[in-house]
Amino acid sequence: MNVNKGSDYPWASYGLAWNPKKGLGSSQYALYATQTAVIVVLSYLSVVLLGPLSYSGISLFYFVYPFFMVFSMWWGLWGMIAAYVGCVIGAGLMVGLGVVPSLAYSVADLVPPLAAFVIYRGVLSKRGIDPLFRDLVEREISGYKTNRAAAWFWFILINGVIFNFVSAELGVGIQYAMGLVPPSAFWLWWWGWAIGDLAALVLITPVIVKGLSGLVERAGLINLGWISRRCCG
Amino acid sequence: MSRESSGRSGQEEGKGKGKGKGKEEEEEEERASKKYVRTFIYSMRVGTPVEKLHAITKIAMILFFSVIAIYMFDIPFSRGGPDLLGLILLLSIVLILLAVARTAKYLVSSYLIMALPVLIGEFLWWLVFNQGLAGPRIPLYVWPGYFPIGVSTGLAVLAFALVYLRSGRLFSSALLAALLWFACVVPAPLDGPPFTFYRIPASPAVIIQVPQEAVDLALAKALGYGVLIYAAFLFLLTTRDAEIVGALLQLKVKFKQAFFAALMFRNLNTILLDYDNVRVAQRARAAAAGRNPLKRVIDLGYMSVPLIASMIKRSTEMGVALHARGFETAGTVTQYRETRSFTYVDAVIISLLLFFLVYVVIMGNSFTSLAARWGIWPR
Numbered sequence: 001m002n003v004n005k006g007s008d009y010p011w012a013s014y015g016l017a018w019n020p021k022k023g024l025g026s027s028q029y030a031l032y033a034t035q036t037a038v039i040v041v042l043s044y045l046s047v048v049l050l051g052p053l054s055y056s057g058i059s060l061f062y063f064v065y066p067f068f069m070v071f072s073m074w075w076g077l078w079g080m081i082a083a084y085v086g087c088v089i090g091a092g093l094m095v096g097l098g099v100v101p102s103l104a105y106s107v108a109d110l111v112p113p114l115a116a117f118v119i120y121r122g123v124l125s126k127r128g129i130d131p132l133f134r135d136l137v138e139r140e141i142s143g144y145k146t147n148r149a150a151a152w153f154w155f156i157l158i159n160g161v162i163f164n165f166v167s168a169e170l171g172v173g174i175q176y177a178m179g180l181v182p183p184s185a186f187w188l189w190w191w192g193w194a195i196g197d198l199a200a201l202v203l204i205t206p207v208i209v210k211g212l213s214g215l216v217e218r219a220g221l222i223n224l225g226w227i228s229r230r231c232c233g
Numbered sequence: 234m235s236r237e238s239s240g241r242s243g244q245e246e247g248k249g250k251g252k253g254k255g256k257e258e259e260e261e262e263e264r265a266s267k268k269y270v271r272t273f274i275y276s277m278r279v280g281t282p283v284e285k286l287h288a289i290t291k292i293a294m295i296l297f298f299s300v301i302a303i304y305m306f307d308i309p310f311s312r313g314g315p316d317l318l319g320l321i322l323l324l325s326i327v328l329i330l331l332a333v334a335r336t337a338k339y340l341v342s343s344y345l346i347m348a349l350p351v352l353i354g355e356f357l358w359w360l361v362f363n364q365g366l367a368g369p370r371i372p373l374y375v376w377p378g379y380f381p382i383g384v385s386t387g388l389a390v391l392a393f394a395l396v397y398l399r400s401g402r403l404f405s406s407a408l409l410a411a412l413l414w415f416a417c418v419v420p421a422p423l424d425g426p427p428f429t430f431y432r433i434p435a436s437p438a439v440i441i442q443v444p445q446e447a448v449d450l451a452l453a454k455a456l457g458y459g460v461l462i463y464a465a466f467l468f469l470l471t472t473r474d475a476e477i478v479g480a481l482l483q484l485k486v487k488f489k490q491a492f493f494a495a496l497m498f499r500n501l502n503t504i505l506l507d508y509d510n511v512r513v514a515q516r517a518r519a520a521a522a523g524r525n526p527l528k529r530v531i532d533l534g535y536m537s538v539p540l541i542a543s544m545i546k547r548s549t550e551m552g553v554a555l556h557a558r559g560f561e562t563a564g565t566v567t568q569y570r571e572t573r574s575f576t577y578v579d580a581v582i583i584s585l586l587l588f589f590l591v592y593v594v595i596m597g598n599s600f601t602s603l604a605a606r607w608g609i610w611p612r
Contacts, residue, residue, distance in 0.1 A: 026560045027552025029489070033496035034504075034548040038541065040497070041504045063533050085497070094273075094469065098299030098461035099292070179307040179454075182362035207534030212541055219545065 010142035014131050016122050017225035024228060031221065032078040039068050039082040043090025058171065058181075058189050059091070060196040065112075066205040069159060072113035073120065073132050074216055076223040080117070084110040101178050108171030112163035117226075119158055129154055132222065137210040155205075160198045168193040273469040273501070283334035283471050288480040290579040291472050294330075297586040298323060298464040304594045306457035310367070310446055312597075315453030318610055319593065319600035324456055327463045336470040340463075348462055350405070353412060355458045359451035360443055368445040378438035383429035389414035474498030479573060496551070504544070511539050 042064040068086065072079030087109040092102025120131040128147055129135065135146035136155060172190045175181045181189055216222060269276045270284075277284055283291075302323055305316040331337045380386075393410035400406065477498060481491040515536060555561075592598050604610035 025552065026555035027549055029493060029560070030496060030548040030551035030555060031545065033493050034500050034544050034551075036497045037500035037504050038544050040501060041508060042537075045508070066534075067537065093295075093465050098302065098464065099295045100299040100303065101461070178303055180303075180458075182359050184362040184365075185358065203531055204534035204537070207531060208537055208541075211535070211538035215542065216545070219549075221545070 009125065009128065009130075010144050011125055011130050011132060013224055014121055014125065014222060015225060016118065019225060019227040028228070032075060032082075035071055035075065035078065036082040036085055039064060039071065039086030040090040040094075042067055043086040044094045045090075047091045047095045058175070058193055060192040061200055062091075062193070062197050063200045063204060064090075065109075065164075065197045066201045066208060068109065069113055069116060069201065070133065070205060070208050070213075072117050074213075074222050076117065076226040078223070078227075080110055080113045083113050097180075101175065101180060104178065105171050105174040108167045108174065111170060112159065112167045115163050115166075116159050124154055124158075132213050132217070133205060133209045134213050137206045156198075156202065160201050164197050164201070165194050167197070270473055271502075272471060272473055273498070277471050278335045281334050281471075283330055283467075285576075285578070286471075286582070287573060287575050287579045288472060288476040289484075289575065290582050291468050292480075293583050293586060295464045295468045297590050298327065298460055301590060301593055302457040302460040302464075305599075306450075306453040308599060313599055313602050314446070314449055315457075316593075316599040316601045317449065317453055317456065318604050320453055320456035320460060322600060323460045324463065327460055327467055331463060331467055331470070334467065334471045336467075340466060340470065348459075350408065351462065352455045352459050356451045356455040359454045360447055363447040363450055364443065366444040366446040366450065368447075370442040371445050371448060372440050372442050378436055379432040379434045381429040382431040382433065383427075385414050385429060474501075476573070483575075503547070504540075507540055507543055508536075511536050514539075 043062075046062045046064045047059045064086065068079055068083035070079075071082055075082075084106050087106035088102045091097075091109075092106060093099060097105075117131075120129065125131040129151055130141060130146065133151070133155065134141050135148055135151035138146055139148070140146060168190050172181060172186060172193055175189075176183070176186050268279060270279055302320065305319045305323070308315050328337070331340060389410040392413045393406045396409050397403065397406035474495065478491050478495040481494060482488070515532065601610055
C-alpha cells in the first residue's frame, strides 16, 4: 500500500486555489468557450436523440453528464459554467423549454460538478484518490500505484449516488414546482433522472478519462485551481 | 440543420460599403444587401418585422411568454382553473410572429413532426397522471369496438401516406394516422352516416372515463407547452449569435466577456458538424453495426474522444490567432458592427408585454373567466 503524504501525490498541484496563475490567455479563452459549445451540443443531443425517453428537457439517458463532470475536474469553474449554460441552452431552449424553466432547472446540473470539484480536489486528492478520475482506469499514475477499488467506490458513492440524487431532486423538483411534471409522475422522472445519469456516468466516464486525460494533462491544459491553469499563453 | 445553416451562410457575407454616407446608413445598406442571415437554427430572411427587433426585445418576448404561460396553466381549479383561452391567445400570437418572420414554412417542414408528438404526449401524460381530480367524468373512447370505414379511415390512410412519404418513419406515420383516426371517430356526429358509412365489428367497445378537470388541465398543459416550444423556436430561428454579442456590449458587458459568448455561439454549428463527421466516420467503420444497446452507449463515449481532441486542436489554433492579433493587450475596441439601436418599436413591444404580464400574473386576470362572464365561452 502506498504511504504518500498529500503533497507527494502526482496530482498534488491540482487544488482549490482560486486563481493560481493570474490572468487568462487567449488560448484559454478559446478553449473554455469551445468546451462550453461542446457541452451545449451534447446536452441537446442527450435530449433529442432519446426521443420518447426524454420529457421536458429531462432525459432518461443524459449522456452529457460524465462530460461536464470530467470537464469540471479538468477546467474548474469553466466546466461548471459549461454544465449550466449547456443545460440552459442545449437541454432547455433548444428543445423548446421556456427560458424561465430552463434557467431554473439547470441549477441541477451545476451542483454535482461544483460539489464534486470541492470534495475531490479538497479532500479525496489528499487521501490517494486522483481528482482527474484517472485511477478509475489506470493502475499507475506517474509511478504511483492507484487504488482502483477505492476510486470506484468514491466515484459511484459521491458522483453517482449522492450528488446525482441531489441533482435529480433539484431538477425534477423545480420542474414539478413550475407545473411541468405531473404530481403522480414525479417519482418516475426522479428515478429516470437518477438512474439514467448514473448509468451514463459509469459507462462513459472511463472512456473519456482513458482517451483524453493524459492528452489534456500533457498539453498543460488542466487548471491548477478554479480559474487558471499552469501557463497562460 | 447545421448543414443547411452553413449552406445558407454563404449568402450572409455583406459586400462593399457606400461612399460619402454616414456610418449608420452604410450599415443599414449593408444589412439590406443580404437576403438571408444565419441564425441559431437555420437562417432567416432579412427585412421582416421580427428580424428588425432588438435582441433584448426577442429575449424579453420569450421570457414574458414563458412566465405568462407557466402562470396560466398553473391556476388552481379553486380559482377558476387553467386559463385555456389565454393560452390559445398566447399560442396564436407566437404562431403569428413565426409566420411574420417567414420561418413558419421551415418550422412546419422540420420541427412539426418533432413538436406535435411532444404536445400530444404532454396531453396524454397529464390526462393519465391526474385521474384523482374532481369534477364529472367524461367518456373517452379508446377502442370503439369496430373498424369504421368512411371519412376517418380515408383521412387516416392519407395522413399515414403523406407523413411516411415525407419522413420515411413508419412509427411516427402510424401514430399520427391512428391519432387522426381516433379524433375523427370519437366525436359522436362523425361516428355515423355520411362520415362513417360502414362498420366492421371487431370486439366489445372499451370505454375509459376521465375527470373533466383532468381534460382541462391536460389541454392547458399541452397548449402552455406549445407556447414554450414555439416561443423558444421563434427566438432561435430569428436571432443571430452576433446580435446577442452586440446586445451584451450595449449592456456594458466587458468586451472579453462578450467575446467569450461570441466564441461559444460561433462554435455551436462547428461542433455539430464535427459530431456529424465523427458519427459518419464511425458508421463507415461499422462501429455501431449489429451491436447491443450497451455497446452503442459506450460508442457514444468513444465518439467523444475525436470530438474533444478536435475541439482542443481548434481552440489552440484560435488561441494562437487571437494572440497574434493582440487580444490579450486589447484595451478599447472598435464599434461592434452588429450592434443595432433600440427603437421605439422595441420599447412599445416590451411595454405591451409588461402590461400583459401585470394584467395576468400580478392582477390575477383570466381571459377564460372574462369570456365566460361575457357569455362567449362555456363556464
